[in-house]
Structure formats: structure tokens, C-alpha cells
Amino acid sequence: MIRMKKTSTDVQFTPYEISFCLYDIERTSLWKQAIEDVVKKGDIVVDAGAGTGILGVFAALDEAKHVYSIELQPRFCRLIKNLADKNGVGNKLTVINADASTVEIPGKIDVVICELLCTGQFFEPEVQVINHLRKFFKPTTRIIPNKIESHIQLLDAHEIIYGVRIDTDSRSILMADDEPVSTTELYNVIDLTKPVKPYVDTVVTVRARKTRIADAVVITSRANLTDSIVTKQTKFLYNPEIIYLKKPVNLIKGKLYEVHIKYPYGCDTLDAEIVIRPKK
Numbered sequence: 001m002i003r004m005k006k007t008s009t010d011v012q013f014t015p016y017e018i019s020f021c022l023y024d025i026e027r028t029s030l031w032k033q034a035i036e037d038v039v040k041k042g043d044i045v046v047d048a049g050a051g052t053g054i055l056g057v058f059a060a061l062d063e064a065k066h067v068y069s070i071e072l073q074p075r076f077c078r079l080i081k082n083l084a085d086k087n088g089v090g091n092k093l094t095v096i097n098a099d100a101s102t103v104e105i106p107g108k109i110d111v112v113i114c115e116l117l118c119t120g121q122f123f124e125p126e127v128q129v130i131n132h133l134r135k136f137f138k139p140t141t142r143i144i145p146n147k148i149e150s151h152i153q154l155l156d157a158h159e160i161i162y163g164v165r166i167d168t169d170s171r172s173i174l175m176a177d178d179e180p181v182s183t184t185e186l187y188n189v190i191d192l193t194k195p196v197k198p199y200v201d202t203v204v205t206v207r208a209r210k211t212r213i214a215d216a217v218v219i220t221s222r223a224n225l226t227d228s229i230v231t232k233q234t235k236f237l238y239n240p241e242i243i244y245l246k247k248p249v250n251l252i253k254g255k256l257y258e259v260h261i262k263y264p265y266g267c268d269t270l271d272a273e274i275v276i277r278p279k280k
């Protein structure tokens with residue numbers, strides 16, 4: 001059964017996390033370049049999930065006519081307002097303290113910027129937010145990012161650390177002893193230019209590279225900010241997500257295995273259903 005979340009985001013971001021985003025120079029520079037390529041003179045821009053506000057400020061400093069920065073947390077709204085004022089664009093940036101998956105925008109949107117990205121599109125409501133904002137789109141509205149792709153690979157994961165068995169949660173870091181044991185396959189493509197169904201429910205086939213146990217999967221993602229600017233893993237964004245299997249499998253080198261993957265976008269990794277079966 002696919003469990004849908006009632007709210008758009010159950011994850012509260014801390015000041016520590018949005019600061020990490022801001023000072024991830026590789027990530028934020030790529031977004032700046034994409035925003036400068038996409039935003040044109042006179043555009044109405046929405047920055048959904050604005051955090052520190054940096055992406056909306058890039059648009060306002062560029063050619064946007066007006067920017068609406070939507071942010072759930074009141075503390076961050078104050079930061080966004082200060083950032084816009086200090087950079088001389090306070091008059092063309094409006095901060096809206098709201099849930100971007102239900103917010104009302106006064107008019108139509110030319111460009112949506114939405115960095116609610118997370119590996120596998122777990123935890124964050126990118127899809128729900130873009131699906132909602134579609135009602136304010138024109139036929140020409142541009143979206144940053146416009147496509148997200150995710151890959152999966154089976155892993156013999158390292159789980160004894162400090163002499164303790166730690167395999168009850170997912171983790172966003174690869175350990176030196178994590179051993180990839182299958183091919184890596186594309187399992188999900190989210191085309192944000194069209195309405196997107198709110199969940200993943202798919203089967204991909206991988207080939208075992210070793211005769212060895214698979215007790216986890218590693219998920220990696222990348223997003224097209226524009227057709228030519230692609231963001232993969234940076235310091236903070238798109239770290240690999242290692243998810244332990246509820247039922248590990250003993251692989252035989254060269255054999256094919258089906259990976260059944262089912263979860264609603266934005267859910268916790270603990271709620272993903274990932275099942276491995278030998279391919280018949």
C-alpha cells in the first residue's frame with residue numbers, strides 16, 4: 001500500500017541546514033548560473049522553499065520584475081527580507097510565509113525556482129509544490145529544475161561501527177567498506193514540465209556483480225536545472241542515500257534481480273518499500 005502524507009512537508013529545516021545550502025559554493029553557483037540563463041527581463045518569479053532567500057535574490061538582482069519568495073518558517077522569512085533589503089532589491093521581492101504546496105500567488109508566474117531537492121526525492125515536497133503551482137503557470141512558464149533522475153544499486157553495506165551494529169536507519173554517507181554488488185540502474189525520471197504522479201512504483205532489473213549478500217541499496221540523483229546545467233552530488237546536495245533492506249538477499253554473480261521500489265515523493269526513507277527478487 002502506498003501511504004500518502006497529509007502535509008506537504010513533515011521535515012523541519014534547521015538554521016544549520018539552510019546555512020549549509022548557502023555556503024555550498026558549487027551548488028549555489030550552479031543555481032545562480034541557471035537563474036541568470038533562465039530569468040528574462042520583466043519576469044514574475046517564484047522561489048518556493050526559499051530558505052535564506054539566496055535564489056530569489058539572484059533573480060531579483062538579475063532581470064526579474066518581481067520575485068515572490070515562499071517560505072514555511074517565520075525565522076527564515078526574516079532572513080530573506082534582510083537579504084533582499086541589504087542587496088537593494090527589497091522593493092521587488094515579496095516574502096510570503098506560507099506552505100508552497102497550498103499558497104496563492106497574486107497572478108501568473110513566468111519562472112519557478114524550487115530547490116526542495118533530496119536524493120530519491122525523499123523528505124522534500126518538490127513534486128507536490130510544483131504540481132500545486134501549475135495552476136499559476138502560463139504555457140511559457142519555465143521551471144528550475146525541469147527534470148530529476150534517480151539511480152539505484154545493490155550494496156553489501158558496512159554496518160558494524162564502534163563495535164555496534166547500526167543498520168536501523170538510512171544514511172547519507174558511503175562508508176569505506178560499503179561494497180557495490182550490482183550494476184547501477186536508472187529507476188525514476190521526474191519530468192517537472194508536466195503534471196507528475198505523486199509516487200514511485202516501479203521495477204528495475206540489475207545484474208549481480210558478485211556472489212555476495214545485498215543488505216542495502218544506494219540511491220543517487222541528479223537534476224537538470226536547465227537543459228544544459230545539471231547538478232549532481234555537491235557538498236550538501238544529493239549525497240548518496242543508503243537504505244537498508246528489510247530482507248537482505250544472497251546474490252549470485254551474473255544473475256539478474258528485480259528491484260521493486262515503491263514510495264510517495266517526500267516520504268521518509270523508512271517508509272520506502274524496496275524488495276529484491278531473482279528475475280524469472
Ligand SMILES: C[S@@+](CC[C@H](N)C(=O)[O-])C[C@H]1O[C@@H](n2cnc3c(N)ncnc32)[C@H](O)[C@@H]1O
Nearest residue numbers: 008009013021049050051071072099100101115
Ligand atoms: C533545502 S532548503 C533550500 C533553501 C534555498 N532554496 C536554497 O536553495 O538555498 C528548503 C527550504 O524550504 C522550506 N520548505 C520546506 N517545505 C516547504 C513548503 N512546503 N513550503 C514552503 N517552504 C518549505 C524549508 O523550511 C527550507 O527553508
